[in-house]
Amino acid sequence: MSKPSYVLVTGGAGYIGAHTAVELALAGFEPVLIDNLSRSNERLLKGIADVLGRNLIFHRGDCRDEKFLEDVFAKYPIAGVLHFAAFKAVGESVQQPELYYNNNLNSTLTLVRAMARVGVKPFVFSSSCTVYGEPDHIPVDESAPLKRAESPYGATKQMSERILEDEANTGRLRVISLRYFNPIGAHPSAKLGELPIGEPSNLVPYVTQAVAGKRKSLTVFGNDYPTPDGSCIRDFIHVVDLAKAHVVALQLLLSHSVAEAFQAINLGTGQGVSVLELINTFVRVTGVAVPFTIGPRRPGDVVKTYADVKRARERLKWQCEYSLDDALRHAWAWEQQLSHSIP
Numbered sequence: 001m002s003k004p005s006y007v008l009v010t011g012g013a014g015y016i017g018a019h020t021a022v023e024l025a026l027a028g029f030e031p032v033l034i035d036n037l038s039r040s041n042e043r044l045l046k047g048i049a050d051v052l053g054r055n056l057i058f059h060r061g062d063c064r065d066e067k068f069l070e071d072v073f074a075k076y077p078i079a080g081v082l083h084f085a086a087f088k089a090v091g092e093s094v095q096q097p098e099l100y101y102n103n104n105l106n107s108t109l110t111l112v113r114a115m116a117r118v119g120v121k122p123f124v125f126s127s128s129c130t131v132y133g134e135p136d137h138i139p140v141d142e143s144a145p146l147k148r149a150e151s152p153y154g155a156t157k158q159m160s161e162r163i164l165e166d167e168a169n170t171g172r173l174r175v176i177s178l179r180y181f182n183p184i185g186a187h188p189s190a191k192l193g194e195l196p197i198g199e200p201s202n203l204v205p206y207v208t209q210a211v212a213g214k215r216k217s218l219t220v221f222g223n224d225y226p227t228p229d230g231s232c233i234r235d236f237i238h239v240v241d242l243a244k245a246h247v248v249a250l251q252l253l254l255s256h257s258v259a260e261a262f263q264a265i266n267l268g269t270g271q272g273v274s275v276l277e278l279i280n281t282f283v284r285v286t287g288v289a290v291p292f293t294i295g296p297r298r299p300g301d302v303v304k305t306y307a308d309v310k311r312a313r314e315r316l317k318w319q320c321e322y323s324l325d326d327a328l329r330h331a332w333a334w335e336q337q338l339s340h341s342i343p
Ligand code: UD1
Pocket: 088, 089, 090, 128, 129, 130, 154, 182, 201, 202, 203, 204, 206, 218, 219, 220, 221, 222, 232, 233, 234, 275, 298, 300, 301, 302
């Protein structure tokens, strides 16, 4: 058997990083996880080990720490990088823009420098549909114009993409930037899932925490939007499907068969689902009631967006395997498991 390829996963103890680490290991890679654990904790590292039956390599450190990255690249023959490490709370980014620009941009820049030093080119970036803002056409495809970002968080994703594109154009990197729509759900084993710090700002962890009694009630942010039921429409994608797309993107970059130095690819289901539809689906698949009230609109929310997934299908030869029902069932199983294990 040939030796496995080491791949660096920044933010490997986070929600999407951890699910991707599992899929990378299952695909035969040797993931090297790094994380400063500032917005995550070792709980998900344990979850990864529970799913795989072994610990993955992990080093605690910050992506802005040049020396730390140098040491990691010196220790392992890294073939490619998947960069998840970033702050992602939209509201917080509006309150503390410097924190977001400093963390999200400097981590990307430091990583790019470290990679250039050792000559590693394949780079999979964790981007977001937030780069499109409120799209003029839906489903939104990758050629849609990037509008002025609504938040500093969104701006860091746009700027990181630009930095990576410019670097890729020098020939020093080969980049696939994956633009996620709304990742939800948990590993089907219920050993791995989302672990929000404090009050969740995203919909599904709020739903599961409200149902588990950790929150009084979910507030639906607005039911007076110009949509069929008045609530916002999103494209909710199962986190394991999302994770698998990263493996394929990396394999593509490693195969040297990509023509573009930089390419952006949407990751979604291609289906629009409203917030109220999601709540009804949750109730149907789990059999438990969701306590919720209707509140005012949340500033900065896009009304309606879902992905055109043609490029992902064609270039990655990838498509979603899990349904919304699966994602919500898995999210609830994970929440129940957490409630049992954390006092
Ligand atoms: C948000 C960010 C997006 C980012 C992603 C990462 C905005 C505008 N977008 O996506 O850029 O990449 O998080 O975490 O903030 N909702 C409720 N009640 C709640 C929570 C959410 O009704 O308690 C609604 C929201 O109004 C929205 C939908 O649920 O319509 C999804 O919200 P959320 O899960 O926060 O994701 P996005 O806002 O789509």
